[in-house]
Every structure is written in C-alpha cells, then in structure tokens.
Amino acid sequence: MQKYSNMRHRELPLSKDSSNLFLKVMISIAVFLFAVTLSGVLSINSMLVNWNASILGSLTVQIIPVNGVDKLKAKNETLVQQEKAVAMLEAMPEVQKVTPLNDGQLERLLKPWLGDDVDLSNLPMPRLIDVKLKKGAEVNFLALAEKLAAVAPQASLDNHKLWLNKLINFANGLKMLALSVLVLVIGVTSGAIFYSTQTSLGLHKDIIEILHLLGAKDTYIAQQYAAKTSVLGFIGGVIGVACAVPTIFVIAHLAQQIEGGIINEARLSWGAWVAILSLPLFSMLVAMQTAYYTVKRTLEKMM
C-alpha cells in the first residue's frame, strides 16, 4: 500500500518560483542592515540612559585658582577653599560621596591637552571635586551654588547638564535617523515581497483558478503563500543575522579605540542581543503577513 505523508499539502508549486532566490538574498541584506542599525539604535539608547543617569547622579565643583604673585600662597588659598567646600558638601544629606581630585588625577585629565612635557606645578591649577548624589536625591542647584559661594567664593558648580544636553540631543537625532532607516528597510522588503508575490500569482493563475473552482477560499491559497514566504523570510533572516553579528563586533571593537569614554558608554545589553538574534523570527513574521495580505487583496479582485 502506498504511503502518503501527513504533512500539509501545497498544491501551488511555489518552491520552484524563480523569485525565491531574489527574495532570500533581498531579505538577508535587509535583515543585515536592520540588525546593524538596530544595534546602533540600542547602543545609542544605552548611552543616553548612562548619560541621563550621570546627569541625575553627579555634579562637579570647580575651585578656580586664586590669583596672586605668591604662587604658593595662592595655591594654599585654593586648597583651603576646596576643604571648606568638601566639608560643606559632606554635611549635605543628599550627597552620597565627595571626592576631591588629587594632583595626580588632575594631571592625568590635563595631559591629553597639554602633553607630557609641561610642568603642571608652575600653572595655576583649578581644583575639582566629584560629588556623587544619593539615588533619587533632588538638589536645588541654585541654592547649592549660593551656599558654596558663601564658604568658597572661588567655587563654581557644574551639573553637566548644559554640555550633556547637547550630546543627548545629537544622540537622539541619530537615534531617530536610525529608526527611519529601520522603517525604510521594512518598507523596501515588504515592497519586494509584495511584487514578487503578485508575479507568482500571475504565474500560477491557472492553478489558482482550479483551486477556486473546487471551492478553495482565498485564505487557503493565501496560507500556502504565507507558509512558503515565511520560510524564505526565516532563512534570509538567519543569513542576515549571521553576517551582522561579526560586523557589530567589529564596529564595537573600533568604537572602543576612541578615547574619551563617550562611546564606551554604548554597550549592548543581553536584552539587545536577544532582540538582534530574534530578528529571523521578525523577518519571518513580516514576510508571512505581507505575502498573506498581498494574496488576499489580489484575489479579491478576481471573481
């Protein structure tokens, strides 16, 4: 007795369509671009979260060096003001930690700009105090600046907002640009699937007519297209992600070469990696839905 498989039968010979290879390559490229762009969006996002946290959680107090002919006296005067400022800040309940930067740390900060050969001891050096605030602490910066001025007239307060806001706006702009690229990639891929499905419907017109005459509903035909295209979407997605992952690592490696710590803030979380690795499922879903509704809409125009 002849055995027949129990698998779902597909009357339309879609696996022989010449557009299959085109769609697979198209989806692979689209998913590659999508994955790389998505990793960029997620990196920017993590960078923004870190920057926002730094705005909310810290501030810097700068003691501008006291001017005077006697450099030693001026330096001591600056240090006295620093100590007063530290004592005042440590007394505040909102403050978690106060760290005055020592000479070595100040030198390391200035070296990239002044070079190794400059003797910093001869320069009027500002003193910096790094202040970490308690989680959720709300500080009235205006009042704090006034209090600081009272104990240390040379002190100025920097809560990083001004320069960091500019960076955040720039990063947000980049993020929107990347998101538009993602929408564009989905649009172009869906368009390619739409036209390729329409071409295939034209090629298999006779078989579709037979199926209709035997009582097949449009959904029966649409499901066959959806099933075939979803497989192409998944395979294309896997190829795209497989190419994208090493590319993301290369970009991340290159980004780490940049000094300054700004780019280093951009790290992909586990959640981001899960999102990137699940892109084949996403591409499968997009391909399936596009093919399904293309077939349904096209067939509705027939009797």
Next chain:
Amino acid sequence: MSKTPIIRMENVCIRYGRGPEILSNVNLSLEKGSFHYLTGKSGAGKTSLLSMMYLAQKPSKGTVSVFGNNVNFANRNALAMFRRRIGVVFQDFRLLEHSSAFDNVALPLRVCGMNEKEIRKRVNELLKWVEIDRSPTAITSTLSGGEKQRVAIARAVINRPDVLLADEPTGNVDNDIAPKLMKLFVELNKLGTTVVIATHNENLIKEFCYPCIHLKNHGVTIINPEDGDEYAEI
C-alpha cells in the same frame, strides 16, 4: 409537490466583451435530483452555460440562483462554499499537472479541511473504482488522456456533490469504460445528485435516456425522451 430548483436561471444573457450574445434570455430551472444532458452544436454556448452553473462567471444580464441563493449578490466565501457542493468535470480536465493522480482526486477534500486518514481511504477506494489504482502516485502529466479523464471524474465526485456538471466526460475514454462512468453518474443521481452532462455522444444519449437541455439560436429548449422524433434527432 414541486421539487426545489437547485439551479435557476432567469432571463440570463451572456456575452464576452462587446461581442454578440452567446446566450439570450435563458430561463432554466433544474430540480434537485434531476438528470439532464446538455446538447447543441459547437459554439452554441454549452461551456458558457455550464461555467455559469459552476460559478466561474456571472451572467451579463439576468439572475442565476444556486441552492436558492442569487449568486450575483453572493460574497467570495459564500461562492466558495457553493462550489464545494458542485462537482465539475472539465472538457480540458484542468488537473494539476505537477501533482499525482492521488493528490488531484484528494484536492476537493483537502480544500474542505478533511483529515488525511479519511482522505486516503476515500481516494484509494475511488481510484480503484476508476482503475487508476496502479499508478496513484504517478505525476498527472505522465498519464494518458483517458486516465486523466478518469482522474478528473474521480475528483468531481469524491466529495459526493449535490450537483455534478460534466463537459464531455466520456470524450477521451475507451468504449468499454464510457458506460461504466455513465453508470457512476446514474448511481450518483439515484443518491440525489443533480447531474448535467454536456455531450455530443449520441450513443450515450440513446442508451441512457434522460431529458436534454438543447441549445439552439442562443436559447434553450428542454427535450424529453418521450418527445420521440425530436429526441432522436438531437
């Protein structure tokens, strides 16, 4: 008590594009469980009339009702459900050439969502009856004309349709198998299936006497076997 008309045509006209009318003001009512031949010269409109019956096209004018529903106003899903109740043997078979005989015959059942176990049972039984059982997995394009016609007939009757429409169903089969197939149609008719067979085969009409829907001058006339000479002249 009058029987329910299963297919009714009222003032039906059909034309293709801006061409002349193939059929004009056709009024026809086929009752449930009736058996008719559809006769007429080539080009008289037999295939056009049949295609309206199996809902492949709508009339240019007039009303076609199937199972008591006006198909002019039926939506796509409703049309699909009506078509499932109509078995059709096409003149050119319209088989899926890339599929096996088994898959072609199983198609109407799969479209209805029947389970594979039941499909296997029914299809194997019917393929045996139409003598295709030795090559059920053979790709249809490799079958002979007669075998294809038997597969087409098996596909039309597999889901025990309410209406069976056949366009020259015995045109390509051997003389010994033609009466066997006709007996199948007769048996289905006895079980309540409404049958319409378009044919030129005079021997068949004389051997199995049933009324004829005769197409002439763009209209239809019903000729019964009791009409004697007129029936004999078809």
